[in-house]
Amino acid sequence: MEAITALENESATRTNQGTVKVFSKTIEVKTTERTDLLNISDEIRSFVEATGIADGHLQICVLHTTAGIFINEWQDALVTDMKAIIEKVVPQNFSYQHNEYPEFSDCDKNNAHSHLRNIVVGHSLTVPISEGKLVLGKWQRVIFSEFDGPNQRKVFLQVFGI
Amino acid sequence: MEAITALENESATRTNQGTVKVFSKTIEVKTTERTDLLNISDEIRSFVEATGIADGHLQICVLHTTAGIFINEWQDALVTDMKAIIEKVVPQNFSYQHNEYPEFSDCDKNNAHSHLRNIVVGHSLTVPISEGKLVLGKWQRVIFSEFDGPNQRKVFLQVFGI
Amino acid sequence: MEAITALENESATRTNQGTVKVFSKTIEVKTTERTDLLNISDEIRSFVEATGIADGHLQICVLHTTAGIFINEWQDALVTDMKAIIEKVVPQNFSYQHNEYPEFSDCDKNNAHSHLRNIVVGHSLTVPISEGKLVLGKWQRVIFSEFDGPNQRKVFLQVFGI
Numbered sequence: 180m181e182a183i184t185a186l187e188n189e190s191a192t193r194t195n196q197g198t199v200k201v202f203s204k205t206i207e208v209k210t211t212e213r214t215d216l217l218n219i220s221d222e223i224r225s226f227v228e229a230t231g232i233a234d235g236h237l238q239i240c241v242l243h244t245t246a247g248i249f250i251n252e253w254q255d256a257l258v259t260d261m262k263a264i265i266e267k268v269v270p271q272n273f274s275y276q277h278n279e280y281p282e283f284s285d286c287d288k289n290n291a292h293s294h295l296r297n298i299v300v301g302h303s304l305t306v307p308i309s310e311g312k313l314v315l316g317k318w319q320r321v322i323f324s325e326f327d328g329p330n331q332r333k334v335f336l337q338v339f340g341i
Numbered sequence: 342m343e344a345i346t347a348l349e350n351e352s353a354t355r356t357n358q359g360t361v362k363v364f365s366k367t368i369e370v371k372t373t374e375r376t377d378l379l380n381i382s383d384e385i386r387s388f389v390e391a392t393g394i395a396d397g398h399l400q401i402c403v404l405h406t407t408a409g410i411f412i413n414e415w416q417d418a419l420v421t422d423m424k425a426i427i428e429k430v431v432p433q434n435f436s437y438q439h440n441e442y443p444e445f446s447d448c449d450k451n452n453a454h455s456h457l458r459n460i461v462v463g464h465s466l467t468v469p470i471s472e473g474k475l476v477l478g479k480w481q482r483v484i485f486s487e488f489d490g491p492n493q494r495k496v497f498l499q500v501f502g503i
Numbered sequence: 504m505e506a507i508t509a510l511e512n513e514s515a516t517r518t519n520q521g522t523v524k525v526f527s528k529t530i531e532v533k534t535t536e537r538t539d540l541l542n543i544s545d546e547i548r549s550f551v552e553a554t555g556i557a558d559g560h561l562q563i564c565v566l567h568t569t570a571g572i573f574i575n576e577w578q579d580a581l582v583t584d585m586k587a588i589i590e591k592v593v594p595q596n597f598s599y600q601h602n603e604y605p606e607f608s609d610c611d612k613n614n615a616h617s618h619l620r621n622i623v624v625g626h627s628l629t630v631p632i633s634e635g636k637l638v639l640g641k642w643q644r645v646i647f648s649e650f651d652g653p654n655q656r657k658v659f660l661q662v663f664g665i
Binding site for chain 3: 355359397413422461466467481503
Protein backbone atom coordinates (compact mmCIF):
# COMPACT_ATOMS: atom_id res chain seq x y z
CA MET A 180 0.00 0.00 0.00
CA GLU A 181 1.29 3.45 -0.85
CA ALA A 182 1.57 5.63 2.22
CA ILE A 183 0.35 8.58 0.19
CA THR A 184 -3.09 6.98 0.02
CA ALA A 185 -3.05 6.34 3.75
CA LEU A 186 -3.49 9.93 4.85
CA GLU A 187 -7.07 11.12 5.10
CA ASN A 188 -9.16 13.71 6.88
CA GLU A 189 -6.37 16.11 7.65
CA SER A 190 -7.29 18.79 10.15
CA ALA A 191 -6.67 22.45 9.44
CA THR A 192 -3.24 23.70 10.49
CA ARG A 193 -3.26 25.76 13.69
CA THR A 194 -0.66 28.53 13.70
CA ASN A 195 0.72 30.78 16.42
CA GLN A 196 3.76 33.02 16.93
CA GLY A 197 5.35 35.11 19.65
CA THR A 198 7.96 35.39 22.34
CA VAL A 199 9.07 32.10 23.86
CA LYS A 200 8.63 31.36 27.55
CA VAL A 201 10.36 28.54 29.40
CA PHE A 202 9.23 27.01 32.70
CA SER A 203 11.51 24.47 34.40
CA LYS A 204 10.90 22.44 37.52
CA THR A 205 12.17 19.28 39.20
CA ILE A 206 9.62 17.04 40.90
CA GLU A 207 10.27 14.01 43.08
CA VAL A 208 8.60 10.64 42.73
CA LYS A 209 8.59 8.10 45.54
CA THR A 210 8.47 4.44 44.57
CA THR A 211 7.71 1.48 46.82
CA GLU A 212 8.69 -1.68 44.92
CA ARG A 213 11.84 -2.90 43.11
CA THR A 214 9.96 -2.64 39.79
CA ASP A 215 7.23 -0.03 40.14
CA LEU A 216 5.04 1.76 37.60
CA LEU A 217 3.30 5.03 38.48
CA ASN A 218 0.77 7.04 36.50
CA ILE A 219 1.97 10.65 36.91
CA SER A 220 -0.25 12.13 34.18
CA ASP A 221 -2.36 14.35 36.45
CA GLU A 222 0.66 16.01 38.08
CA ILE A 223 2.28 16.58 34.68
CA ARG A 224 -0.91 18.07 33.28
CA SER A 225 -1.32 20.42 36.26
CA PHE A 226 2.19 21.79 35.80
CA VAL A 227 1.63 22.41 32.08
CA GLU A 228 -1.74 24.11 32.50
CA ALA A 229 -0.41 26.36 35.28
CA THR A 230 2.16 27.83 32.88
CA GLY A 231 -0.49 29.24 30.56
CA ILE A 232 1.50 28.20 27.49
CA ALA A 233 -0.78 27.81 24.45
CA ASP A 234 1.51 26.10 21.90
CA GLY A 235 4.80 24.31 22.41
CA HIS A 236 5.88 21.23 24.25
CA LEU A 237 6.72 19.63 27.57
CA GLN A 238 10.00 17.79 28.03
CA ILE A 239 9.99 15.15 30.82
CA CYS A 240 13.38 13.71 31.81
CA VAL A 241 14.11 11.14 34.47
CA LEU A 242 17.46 12.12 36.01
CA HIS A 243 18.56 8.54 36.73
CA THR A 244 20.02 5.58 34.86
CA THR A 245 17.85 2.91 36.53
CA ALA A 246 14.41 4.41 35.99
CA GLY A 247 12.53 5.41 32.84
CA ILE A 248 9.35 6.93 31.46
CA PHE A 249 6.93 5.98 28.70
CA ILE A 250 3.36 6.49 27.49
CA ASN A 251 0.69 3.80 27.48
CA GLU A 252 -2.76 2.93 28.80
CA TRP A 253 -3.14 2.71 32.57
CA GLN A 254 -5.09 -0.47 33.30
CA ASP A 255 -4.33 -2.86 36.18
CA ALA A 256 -4.04 -6.04 34.08
CA LEU A 257 -1.89 -4.24 31.51
CA VAL A 258 0.39 -2.84 34.22
CA THR A 259 1.00 -6.45 35.35
CA ASP A 260 1.81 -7.35 31.74
CA MET A 261 4.20 -4.39 31.39
CA LYS A 262 6.24 -5.69 34.33
CA ALA A 263 6.17 -9.23 32.86
CA ILE A 264 7.31 -8.20 29.39
CA ILE A 265 10.09 -5.99 30.79
CA GLU A 266 11.31 -9.02 32.79
CA LYS A 267 11.10 -11.18 29.64
CA VAL A 268 13.04 -8.71 27.45
CA VAL A 269 15.70 -7.78 30.06
CA PRO A 270 15.68 -10.47 32.76
CA GLN A 271 16.81 -9.70 36.29
CA ASN A 272 19.00 -12.82 36.30
CA PHE A 273 21.47 -13.08 33.43
CA SER A 274 25.26 -13.22 33.23
CA TYR A 275 25.80 -9.51 33.95
CA GLN A 276 29.38 -8.33 34.67
CA HIS A 277 28.03 -5.23 36.41
CA ASN A 278 26.78 -7.54 39.18
CA GLU A 279 30.17 -9.25 39.66
CA TYR A 280 31.26 -7.20 42.67
CA PRO A 281 34.08 -6.66 43.41
CA GLU A 282 35.66 -8.83 40.70
CA PHE A 283 34.50 -6.86 37.64
CA SER A 284 32.43 -4.03 39.08
CA ASP A 285 32.66 -1.29 41.71
CA CYS A 286 28.88 -1.50 42.24
CA ASP A 287 27.35 -3.91 44.78
CA LYS A 288 23.71 -3.11 44.03
CA ASN A 289 23.07 -6.14 41.78
CA ASN A 290 21.16 -3.80 39.48
CA ALA A 291 22.51 -4.42 35.96
CA HIS A 292 18.99 -5.25 34.77
CA SER A 293 17.74 -1.92 36.16
CA HIS A 294 20.20 -0.01 33.99
CA LEU A 295 19.61 -2.10 30.89
CA ARG A 296 15.81 -1.88 31.05
CA ASN A 297 16.19 1.87 30.80
CA ILE A 298 17.87 1.52 27.37
CA VAL A 299 14.78 -0.27 26.04
CA VAL A 300 12.16 1.95 27.71
CA GLY A 301 13.87 5.35 27.44
CA HIS A 302 14.54 8.06 30.03
CA SER A 303 12.68 10.96 28.44
CA LEU A 304 9.47 12.04 26.66
CA THR A 305 8.46 15.06 24.63
CA VAL A 306 4.72 15.82 24.69
CA PRO A 307 3.32 18.64 22.54
CA ILE A 308 1.07 21.39 23.90
CA SER A 309 -1.67 22.80 21.69
CA GLU A 310 -4.45 25.26 22.59
CA GLY A 311 -3.18 25.22 26.19
CA LYS A 312 -3.52 21.44 26.62
CA LEU A 313 -1.11 18.50 26.56
CA VAL A 314 -1.61 16.59 23.32
CA LEU A 315 -2.37 13.03 24.43
CA GLY A 316 -4.77 10.49 22.98
CA LYS A 317 -7.83 9.33 24.91
CA TRP A 318 -6.02 6.39 26.55
CA GLN A 319 -2.49 7.78 26.72
CA ARG A 320 -1.01 8.21 30.20
CA VAL A 321 2.50 9.23 31.29
CA ILE A 322 3.96 6.30 33.22
CA PHE A 323 7.05 6.58 35.42
CA SER A 324 8.94 3.27 35.51
CA GLU A 325 11.08 2.44 38.53
CA PHE A 326 13.55 -0.38 37.88
CA ASP A 327 15.55 -0.21 41.12
CA GLY A 328 13.21 0.77 43.93
CA PRO A 329 12.03 1.53 46.47
CA ASN A 330 13.54 4.91 45.80
CA GLN A 331 13.07 8.67 45.71
CA ARG A 332 13.50 9.88 42.12
CA LYS A 333 13.95 13.25 40.44
CA VAL A 334 12.07 14.09 37.24
CA PHE A 335 12.87 17.32 35.39
CA LEU A 336 9.98 19.07 33.62
CA GLN A 337 10.41 21.86 31.09
CA VAL A 338 7.58 23.63 29.28
CA PHE A 339 8.78 25.56 26.23
CA GLY A 340 6.37 27.55 24.09
CA ILE A 341 4.34 30.67 23.41
CA MET B 342 39.30 4.47 22.81
CA GLU B 343 38.77 7.95 24.18
CA ALA B 344 35.60 9.52 22.83
CA ILE B 345 37.42 12.82 22.64
CA THR B 346 39.54 11.47 19.80
CA ALA B 347 36.49 10.13 18.01
CA LEU B 348 35.13 13.47 16.86
CA GLU B 349 36.49 14.70 13.56
CA ASN B 350 35.57 16.96 10.66
CA GLU B 351 33.11 19.09 12.57
CA SER B 352 30.99 21.33 10.38
CA ALA B 353 30.68 25.03 11.06
CA THR B 354 27.88 25.98 13.45
CA ARG B 355 24.82 27.44 11.72
CA THR B 356 23.05 30.09 13.81
CA ASN B 357 19.69 31.79 13.54
CA GLN B 358 17.38 33.80 15.80
CA GLY B 359 13.93 35.35 15.72
CA THR B 360 10.28 35.07 16.64
CA VAL B 361 9.00 31.54 17.08
CA LYS B 362 6.19 30.19 14.94
CA VAL B 363 4.22 27.03 15.71
CA PHE B 364 2.23 24.98 13.21
CA SER B 365 0.06 22.12 14.52
CA LYS B 366 -1.96 19.60 12.57
CA THR B 367 -3.50 16.14 13.07
CA ILE B 368 -3.32 13.72 10.16
CA GLU B 369 -5.01 10.34 9.85
CA VAL B 370 -3.31 7.14 8.78
CA LYS B 371 -5.29 4.14 7.54
CA THR B 372 -3.77 0.71 8.14
CA THR B 373 -4.82 -2.56 6.55
CA GLU B 374 -3.16 -5.36 8.55
CA ARG B 375 -2.96 -6.34 12.24
CA THR B 376 0.76 -5.44 12.22
CA ASP B 377 1.36 -2.87 9.51
CA LEU B 378 4.32 -0.61 8.75
CA LEU B 379 3.88 2.51 6.60
CA ASN B 380 6.50 4.89 5.25
CA ILE B 381 4.95 8.33 5.86
CA SER B 382 8.13 10.35 5.17
CA ASP B 383 6.88 12.19 2.09
CA GLU B 384 3.71 13.46 3.79
CA ILE B 385 5.72 14.57 6.83
CA ARG B 386 8.23 16.38 4.65
CA SER B 387 5.51 18.17 2.69
CA PHE B 388 3.94 19.48 5.88
CA VAL B 389 7.28 20.77 7.19
CA GLU B 390 8.30 22.46 3.94
CA ALA B 391 4.89 24.16 3.59
CA THR B 392 5.43 25.94 6.92
CA GLY B 393 8.47 27.84 5.66
CA ILE B 394 10.30 27.27 8.97
CA ALA B 395 14.07 27.49 8.51
CA ASP B 396 15.40 26.19 11.84
CA GLY B 397 13.64 24.27 14.57
CA HIS B 398 12.06 20.86 14.80
CA LEU B 399 9.09 18.70 14.00
CA GLN B 400 7.37 16.71 16.73
CA ILE B 401 5.45 13.62 15.54
CA CYS B 402 3.15 11.94 18.09
CA VAL B 403 0.95 8.92 17.57
CA LEU B 404 -2.18 9.52 19.68
CA HIS B 405 -2.73 5.84 20.51
CA THR B 406 -1.36 3.21 22.89
CA THR B 407 -1.29 0.36 20.34
CA ALA B 408 0.64 2.02 17.51
CA GLY B 409 4.09 3.60 17.36
CA ILE B 410 6.57 5.44 15.17
CA PHE B 411 10.27 5.05 14.48
CA ILE B 412 12.99 5.86 11.95
CA ASN B 413 14.77 3.29 9.80
CA GLU B 414 15.50 2.30 6.21
CA TRP B 415 12.51 1.43 4.03
CA GLN B 416 13.40 -1.78 2.20
CA ASP B 417 10.96 -4.66 1.59
CA ALA B 418 13.12 -7.41 3.08
CA LEU B 419 13.96 -5.25 6.09
CA VAL B 420 10.28 -4.42 6.67
CA THR B 421 9.61 -8.17 6.86
CA ASP B 422 12.44 -8.46 9.40
CA MET B 423 11.07 -5.55 11.45
CA LYS B 424 7.77 -7.40 11.87
CA ALA B 425 9.64 -10.62 12.75
CA ILE B 426 11.87 -9.03 15.39
CA ILE B 427 8.93 -7.18 16.97
CA GLU B 428 7.12 -10.54 17.25
CA LYS B 429 10.28 -12.10 18.74
CA VAL B 430 10.77 -9.35 21.36
CA VAL B 431 7.09 -8.97 22.33
CA PRO B 432 5.22 -12.10 21.14
CA GLN B 433 1.53 -11.98 20.35
CA ASN B 434 0.96 -15.10 22.45
CA PHE B 435 2.23 -14.93 26.01
CA SER B 436 0.57 -15.15 29.43
CA TYR B 437 -0.94 -11.63 29.31
CA GLN B 438 -3.51 -10.69 31.99
CA HIS B 439 -4.85 -7.92 29.77
CA ASN B 440 -6.22 -10.63 27.46
CA GLU B 441 -8.01 -12.51 30.28
CA TYR B 442 -11.45 -11.06 29.64
CA PRO B 443 -13.57 -10.74 31.68
CA GLU B 444 -11.69 -12.43 34.51
CA PHE B 445 -8.83 -9.93 34.89
CA SER B 446 -9.50 -7.33 32.20
CA ASP B 447 -12.31 -5.10 30.93
CA CYS B 448 -10.87 -5.30 27.40
CA ASP B 449 -11.88 -8.06 24.98
CA LYS B 450 -9.56 -7.04 22.13
CA ASN B 451 -6.82 -9.62 22.86
CA ASN B 452 -4.30 -6.86 22.20
CA ALA B 453 -1.88 -6.88 25.13
CA HIS B 454 1.02 -7.40 22.71
CA SER B 455 -0.11 -4.33 20.73
CA HIS B 456 0.22 -2.13 23.83
CA LEU B 457 3.51 -3.63 24.95
CA ARG B 458 5.20 -3.34 21.56
CA ASN B 459 4.62 0.38 21.79
CA ILE B 460 6.76 0.59 24.93
CA VAL B 461 9.72 -0.85 23.01
CA VAL B 462 9.22 1.11 19.78
CA GLY B 463 8.05 4.47 21.17
CA HIS B 464 5.04 6.66 20.33
CA SER B 465 6.84 9.84 19.30
CA LEU B 466 9.76 11.29 17.32
CA THR B 467 11.49 14.66 17.24
CA VAL B 468 13.16 15.49 13.91
CA PRO B 469 15.22 18.70 13.59
CA ILE B 470 14.71 21.23 10.79
CA SER B 471 17.71 23.08 9.40
CA GLU B 472 17.90 25.42 6.38
CA GLY B 473 14.21 24.71 5.73
CA LYS B 474 14.65 20.93 5.45
CA LEU B 475 14.00 17.98 7.76
CA VAL B 476 17.34 16.68 9.03
CA LEU B 477 17.35 12.99 8.07
CA GLY B 478 20.19 10.81 6.85
CA LYS B 479 20.23 9.41 3.30
CA TRP B 480 18.45 6.17 4.26
CA GLN B 481 16.33 7.43 7.16
CA ARG B 482 12.56 7.21 6.70
CA VAL B 483 9.72 7.92 9.17
CA ILE B 484 7.83 4.65 9.68
CA PHE B 485 4.38 4.46 11.26
CA SER B 486 3.93 1.14 13.06
CA GLU B 487 0.44 -0.27 13.50
CA PHE B 488 0.24 -3.00 16.15
CA ASP B 489 -3.55 -3.46 16.29
CA GLY B 490 -4.97 -2.91 12.81
CA PRO B 491 -6.68 -2.59 10.50
CA ASN B 492 -7.41 0.81 11.92
CA GLN B 493 -7.73 4.54 11.32
CA ARG B 494 -5.07 6.36 13.38
CA LYS B 495 -4.42 9.96 14.39
CA VAL B 496 -0.90 11.40 14.26
CA PHE B 497 -0.24 14.88 15.67
CA LEU B 498 2.39 16.99 13.91
CA GLN B 499 3.88 20.16 15.34
CA VAL B 500 6.53 22.30 13.66
CA PHE B 501 8.21 24.70 16.09
CA GLY B 502 10.89 27.10 14.91
CA ILE B 503 11.93 30.35 13.28
CA MET C 504 -0.41 3.62 45.68
CA GLU C 505 -1.92 6.81 44.30
CA ALA C 506 0.51 8.68 42.09
CA ILE C 507 -0.73 11.92 43.57
CA THR C 508 0.88 11.00 46.86
CA ALA C 509 4.11 10.12 45.12
CA LEU C 510 5.20 13.65 44.32
CA GLU C 511 7.10 15.43 47.05
CA ASN C 512 9.63 18.19 47.52
CA GLU C 513 8.89 20.02 44.33
CA SER C 514 11.43 22.68 43.43
CA ALA C 515 10.41 26.22 42.60
CA THR C 516 9.60 26.83 38.94
CA ARG C 517 12.34 28.65 37.03
CA THR C 518 10.98 30.94 34.29
CA ASN C 519 12.61 32.76 31.39
CA GLN C 520 11.48 34.43 28.14
CA GLY C 521 12.98 36.03 25.09
CA THR C 522 14.06 35.71 21.49
CA VAL C 523 14.91 32.20 20.39
CA LYS C 524 18.35 31.32 19.08
CA VAL C 525 19.19 28.14 17.20
CA PHE C 526 22.66 26.60 16.82
CA SER C 527 23.08 23.64 14.47
CA LYS C 528 26.16 21.54 13.81
CA THR C 529 27.07 18.11 12.46
CA ILE C 530 29.86 16.23 14.19
CA GLU C 531 31.53 13.00 13.10
CA VAL C 532 32.14 9.99 15.31
CA LYS C 533 34.66 7.31 14.37
CA THR C 534 34.00 3.79 15.61
CA THR C 535 36.41 0.87 15.67
CA GLU C 536 34.36 -2.29 16.32
CA ARG C 537 31.27 -3.91 14.75
CA THR C 538 29.31 -3.12 17.93
CA ASP C 539 30.89 -0.11 19.63
CA LEU C 540 29.70 2.15 22.43
CA LEU C 541 31.23 5.61 22.91
CA ASN C 542 30.70 8.12 25.69
CA ILE C 543 30.36 11.45 23.83
CA SER C 544 29.05 13.46 26.80
CA ASP C 545 31.99 15.85 27.10
CA GLU C 546 31.87 16.89 23.43
CA ILE C 547 28.10 17.39 23.62
CA ARG C 548 28.43 19.48 26.76
CA SER C 549 31.15 21.67 25.24
CA PHE C 550 28.96 22.45 22.23
CA VAL C 551 26.01 23.39 24.42
CA GLU C 552 27.98 25.59 26.79
CA ALA C 553 29.68 27.42 23.89
CA THR C 554 26.27 28.58 22.61
CA GLY C 555 25.53 30.56 25.77
CA ILE C 556 21.90 29.38 25.76
CA ALA C 557 20.39 29.57 29.26
CA ASP C 558 17.10 27.68 28.87
CA GLY C 559 15.98 25.34 26.11
CA HIS C 560 17.13 21.99 24.84
CA LEU C 561 19.65 20.09 22.78
CA GLN C 562 18.48 17.71 20.07
CA ILE C 563 20.98 14.94 19.17
CA CYS C 564 20.20 12.90 16.04
CA VAL C 565 22.24 10.07 14.57
CA LEU C 566 21.88 10.38 10.78
CA HIS C 567 22.07 6.62 10.13
CA THR C 568 19.81 3.58 10.31
CA THR C 569 22.42 1.22 11.81
CA ALA C 570 23.60 3.31 14.77
CA GLY C 571 21.77 4.80 17.74
CA ILE C 572 22.10 6.92 20.85
CA PHE C 573 20.93 6.56 24.43
CA ILE C 574 21.61 7.73 27.97
CA ASN C 575 22.98 5.53 30.74
CA GLU C 576 25.85 5.15 33.19
CA TRP C 577 29.33 4.76 31.71
CA GLN C 578 31.00 1.91 33.58
CA ASP C 579 33.19 -0.75 31.96
CA ALA C 580 31.32 -3.79 33.28
CA LEU C 581 27.99 -2.22 32.39
CA VAL C 582 29.18 -1.39 28.87
CA THR C 583 29.97 -5.10 28.43
CA ASP C 584 26.44 -5.91 29.67
CA MET C 585 24.88 -3.37 27.28
CA LYS C 586 26.46 -5.17 24.33
CA ALA C 587 25.32 -8.55 25.71
CA ILE C 588 21.71 -7.51 26.27
CA ILE C 589 21.50 -5.89 22.82
CA GLU C 590 22.72 -9.20 21.33
CA LYS C 591 20.15 -11.08 23.42
CA VAL C 592 17.21 -8.84 22.41
CA VAL C 593 18.13 -8.53 18.71
CA PRO C 594 20.58 -11.36 17.86
CA GLN C 595 23.08 -11.01 15.02
CA ASN C 596 22.08 -14.44 13.71
CA PHE C 597 18.38 -14.93 13.05
CA SER C 598 16.33 -15.69 9.94
CA TYR C 599 16.59 -12.17 8.46
CA GLN C 600 15.42 -11.66 4.85
CA HIS C 601 17.52 -8.48 4.62
CA ASN C 602 20.62 -10.73 4.74
CA GLU C 603 19.41 -13.02 1.91
CA TYR C 604 21.42 -11.38 -0.85
CA PRO C 605 20.66 -11.36 -3.73
CA GLU C 606 17.59 -13.61 -3.38
CA PHE C 607 15.44 -11.27 -1.23
CA SER C 608 17.64 -8.21 -0.65
CA ASP C 609 19.74 -5.74 -2.63
CA CYS C 610 22.06 -5.34 0.38
CA ASP C 611 25.09 -7.60 0.86
CA LYS C 612 26.21 -6.16 4.20
CA ASN C 613 24.66 -8.89 6.39
CA ASN C 614 23.52 -6.14 8.74
CA ALA C 615 19.82 -6.75 9.40
CA HIS C 616 20.54 -6.90 13.14
CA SER C 617 22.28 -3.50 12.94
CA HIS C 618 19.12 -1.89 11.57
CA LEU C 619 16.78 -3.64 13.96
CA ARG C 620 18.79 -2.81 17.08
CA ASN C 621 18.27 0.83 16.23
CA ILE C 622 14.49 0.43 16.53
CA VAL C 623 14.89 -0.73 20.14
CA VAL C 624 17.57 1.79 21.18
CA GLY C 625 16.41 4.87 19.25
CA HIS C 626 18.24 7.25 16.92
CA SER C 627 17.71 10.51 18.78
CA LEU C 628 17.72 12.22 22.20
CA THR C 629 16.36 15.49 23.54
CA VAL C 630 18.23 16.85 26.56
CA PRO C 631 16.98 20.00 28.31
CA ILE C 632 19.19 22.99 29.08
CA SER C 633 18.58 24.98 32.25
CA GLU C 634 20.67 27.81 33.76
CA GLY C 635 23.16 27.32 30.91
CA LYS C 636 23.82 23.64 31.66
CA LEU C 637 22.67 20.35 30.16
CA VAL C 638 20.15 18.76 32.51
CA LEU C 639 21.59 15.30 33.21
CA GLY C 640 21.60 13.29 36.43
CA LYS C 641 24.81 12.53 38.30
CA TRP C 642 25.42 9.24 36.47
CA GLN C 643 23.78 10.01 33.13
CA ARG C 644 26.07 9.98 30.10
CA VAL C 645 25.25 10.32 26.38
CA ILE C 646 26.29 7.07 24.69
CA PHE C 647 26.67 6.70 20.94
CA SER C 648 25.93 3.12 19.87
CA GLU C 649 27.50 1.75 16.70
CA PHE C 650 25.80 -1.39 15.41
CA ASP C 651 27.62 -1.76 12.07
CA GLY C 652 31.20 -0.58 12.51
CA PRO C 653 33.95 0.19 12.15
CA ASN C 654 32.53 3.32 10.59
CA GLN C 655 32.59 7.09 10.37
CA ARG C 656 29.22 8.45 11.54
CA LYS C 657 27.43 11.79 11.40
CA VAL C 658 25.57 13.14 14.43
CA PHE C 659 23.46 16.30 14.09
CA LEU C 660 23.30 18.62 17.11
CA GLN C 661 20.82 21.45 17.50
CA VAL C 662 20.59 23.79 20.50
CA PHE C 663 17.29 25.67 20.61
CA GLY C 664 16.57 28.15 23.37
CA ILE C 665 16.91 31.59 24.91
